[in-house]
Amino acid sequence: MKKWLLWLGLALIIASGIILFNINKVVKKDTIHEGISIDEIDVSGKKKEDALKIIQDKKESELKQKKMNLKGKDKQYDIKLEEIGFKYEYKKAIDEAYALGRKGNLFEKYKKIKQIKKEKEKIELESNYDKKKIEEKVSTIAKEIDTEVIDSKFNFNNGNISITDEKVGYKIDEQKLISQIEENIYILDDINIPIDTIKPKYTKEYFSKINGVIGEASTSFNSSGAGRVNNIKISARAFNGRIVHPGENVSYNSTLGPVNISTGYQDAPVIVAGDLQPGVGGGICQTSTTLYNALLNADLTVTERSHHSIPSAYIDKGLDAVIAGDYLDLKFRNDFDYPIYISSWVSGRTVYFKIYGDKKSRDYTIQMQPQITKVIPHKVREIVKKDMKPGTREVAQQGRDGYMVVTYKHKIKNGKIVETKQISSDYYRERETIYHIGPKAQTSVKPQQKTPN
Numbered sequence: 001m002k003k004w005l006l007w008l009g010l011a012l013i014i015a016s017g018i019i020l021f022n023i024n025k026v027v028k029k030d031t032i033h034e035g036i037s038i039d040e041i042d043v044s045g046k047k048k049e050d051a052l053k054i055i056q057d058k059k060e061s062e063l064k065q066k067k068m069n070l071k072g073k074d075k076q077y078d079i080k081l082e083e084i085g086f087k088y089e090y091k092k093a094i095d096e097a098y099a100l101g102r103k104g105n106l107f108e109k110y111k112k113i114k115q116i117k118k119e120k121e122k123i124e125l126e127s128n129y130d131k132k133k134i135e136e137k138v139s140t141i142a143k144e145i146d147t148e149v150i151d152s153k154f155n156f157n158n159g160n161i162s163i164t165d166e167k168v169g170y171k172i173d174e175q176k177l178i179s180q181i182e183e184n185i186y187i188l189d190d191i192n193i194p195i196d197t198i199k200p201k202y203t204k205e206y207f208s209k210i211n212g213v214i215g216e217a218s219t220s221f222n223s224s225g226a227g228r229v230n231n232i233k234i235s236a237r238a239f240n241g242r243i244v245h246p247g248e249n250v251s252y253n254s255t256l257g258p259v260n261i262s263t264g265y266q267d268a269p270v271i272v273a274g275d276l277q278p279g280v281g282g283g284i285c286q287t288s289t290t291l292y293n294a295l296l297n298a299d300l301t302v303t304e305r306s307h308h309s310i311p312s313a314y315i316d317k318g319l320d321a322v323i324a325g326d327y328l329d330l331k332f333r334n335d336f337d338y339p340i341y342i343s344s345w346v347s348g349r350t351v352y353f354k355i356y357g358d359k360k361s362r363d364y365t366i367q368m369q370p371q372i373t374k375v376i377p378h379k380v381r382e383i384v385k386k387d388m389k390p391g392t393r394e395v396a397q398q399g400r401d402g403y404m405v406v407t408y409k410h411k412i413k414n415g416k417i418v419e420t421k422q423i424s425s426d427y428y429r430e431r432e433t434i435y436h437i438g439p440k441a442q443t444s445v446k447p448q449q450k451t452p453n
Contacts, residue, residue, distance in 0.1 A: 039125035072193025085130025169198035209338035212359025215298025227268035228283035292321035294353035318370030376402030388438035402430025
């Protein structure tokens, strides 16, 4: 009995050893275990280096054929995955495949190996790409497709108008295209390149609405000195060639900029508190006045205007426009649906302003009518000066009458007034005439002679 048990034990030991030997033989294999594939390629029983070669040969051959097609603006581009640094993580996948069934103790490893053989294990072959290369590729495409938008240009030369053609611009949305390429790497569908169309701000059709004079004015300065003539020329030049677009506001002072010696202006008489005094920039009010009348005749919207304290010799009362420092300005706005062009110049002793716009759509004319509603006679005052000779008289201040003036703007169609608007109500202050007179002469009284009785 004891001998039998001995033999049984010995048999169990031998069987266990055989089993353990077989298990160990399976577990200790230096090849990838049965049932493992990488990206649908069976690598069972392969050594790591052999599996790597099999995978690389197959995938690299496929990779050479993989590309995506980009289309846009009558152009086509093929981007191969190799060109954007696309690579498979071969070693990582092989290491992962080889590691399966090699964790835990001997029996845990063996159990996992058997499970893999039965149920199969598939490993996805990971990949990566170089985003910088995608960006470089997109940048190259953008340089070929991107087109600068070109606005139409309006040219005016001695009354002759010419207008250049505009050009539509194109701009690739580079960030969007980069994202599309990244999302398409594993799909390889065709891509429509995202291209933004940039329309010109100004077109030939837009500028073609400047086709004739819609308002003009001129004033003369025959008796002006050299300084005043200079100032009128400089200020007129500031507006020449100015295009004012629909809805745009214009300030006379802002357009002129600084008025001082350094900007070319000279001393000339200016009105200060009703008197003419020397000052830098004298004469620019004649320019602003001429522009104001051109604006009125063009039916533009004047948003700010002030009148002089005394009437101007070069324009009717009610039609002047004074400029002073930063506190008195001439401002206007283009409320038309087309741009206007201002032409201004000095010829001889006359300053001219012409405003060009859509003459073809203008079926009316403008007529200005200033009316003096009241004349305020000036007063006369005498001041006795003791240091003057008796009976003498001299003018110390030249007086002038005052005026109340209302100005109307008439819109005329087919010779008839169809609309009348009051645009201003001005008060030109009167000023008294002052005389300095000498004291009255003293008369001597002769003594009365007595009559003899």
